Amino acid sequence: MATVLNAVLMILAIVAQEVKCQSNLHFVYLPKSVRFSPKLDPIKTSSIADLLSLTLGYSLPKSLDWKSFDSITDVFSLPKACLTVRLVGQHNFEFDGTQDIPIEETQELITQWDVFRQRTEQRFSSENRVILRLDSQEILTNNQIDNKFNILSNDEKLNKGLKRLELQELLSNVDQNDKNIKSLVIELETIYQFLEMVNGIRHKTSSFRDLYWFDVRSFAPILDHNKYDESVRRIARNLLNSLIEKMTQDITQLYSNKVVVTVIEDRYQSPHLIRNVRASEDKDLNLAHVFDPNFHSAFATIAFTTILIAVAVFGISVAMWNIDPGKDSIIYRMTSQRIKKDQ
Known part of the structure; x- marks a missing residue:
């Protein structure tokens, strides 16, 4: 009897862990011209780029595989920009007024950025778009503009970030030489640089569609690690919410409310899955030949x-x-x- 009870408890623990590790898509700000159904069904990872494309007025090669998208009421008030913050790891993000959509993971979330970016590049020339992505504490640009975000080195960003007023409450309760704290300060300083300089970039370009994508990785090691006190985790969580709120306010003011702001919680994969994926990359797999995308057109001609x-x-x-x-x-x-x- 005890063995059966232990097995049941183990299964319940696994199920609870799976529920906790589910990724989520949060719409922090959405123009009134874009409407969803009152009941929001889970969305597949492969449909996120399609959903974001529809909010910007892009046509899709096939219909959206998500039934909760209602309509676009005013095509003349379409969003001019999309800001996406991808939180990598366990964050338990909570923000008032968001529309939360569970994600059914079918592929890596970062692949949706590539699809979304390519669609924008196909529709607008480099003079008519701004595409920025934060990854590994660096902002990558894909435009004909000066990249001034990465002028400072990580040490300079760290020194400047340690003096920021927004971080003083957290820094006064932790060891500033801690590796995770340093990574957090550098990443936040890069984001603050973006918020300070994006206004100048916007005025220098006559862009029609702008994409901003931020992979934020430095909060998870603090929020999901027992070596930090609960008070430190609470301060870090409040700092994250304040950062999202500031980014939303700045970007909506810059684009006169014609913007989509989303937060994607990309939970950690199972360590066994990660190990299996890495092991498969080292094997000589019998994969099909990768053909050119124009192969079918050339063959038919x-x-x-x-x-x-x-x-x-x-x-x-x-x-x-x-x-x-x-x-x-x-x-x-x-x-x-x-x-x-x-x-």
Whole structure:
């Protein structure tokens, strides 16, 4: 009986852990022109880029595989920008007024950034778009603008961040030489640089669609580690909420409320899954050949051209075979036997 009870408790613990580790998509700010259904169903990872594309007015190659998207009421008031904050790890993010959507993970979330970015690049030239992404404490740009975000080194960002008023409450309760604290300060300083300089970039460019994507990784080691006191974790959580609130206020004011602000909680994968993925990368897998994206168009063009030429040659040959070889025909004139007989 005790063995059965232990097994049941273990299963319940696993289920609870799975529920806790579920990723979520939070819409912190959404224009009134974009409407969702009152009941928000879970969304697949592969549909997140499609959903964000629809909010910006992009057409999709196929219909959205998420039934809770209602409509766009005013096509003349479409958002001009999308700000996405991807929280990597356990955060338990809570923000008032958000529309929360559970994510059914079918692939890595970062792949949705690539899809979203490519769609924007296909629709707007580099002069008419601003694309920024924060990754590994650096902001990567994909525009014809000066990249002034990464002028400071990490040591300079750390020294400047330690003096920021917003971080003083946290820094007064932790060891400032702690590795995780240093990473947090550097990452936050980079984000604050963005908030201070994005206004100047916006005024220098006549952009039609702007994308901002931030991979925030430094909060999770503090919020999900027992070596930090509960008071420190509470301060860090409040600091995260304040950061999201400041980013939302600045970006909505900059774009006159024509902006979409989302927060994606990307939970950690199972260590066993990560180990299996890494092990599979080292193996010589029997994978299919990767073809060029234009392969099907080239194949169809060459195939139909070849068939058309073959049919044309066959038709011409049959027609010439049935021509009457009179003295006024091309067959008579081009035949060598006719020349001998005339001589």
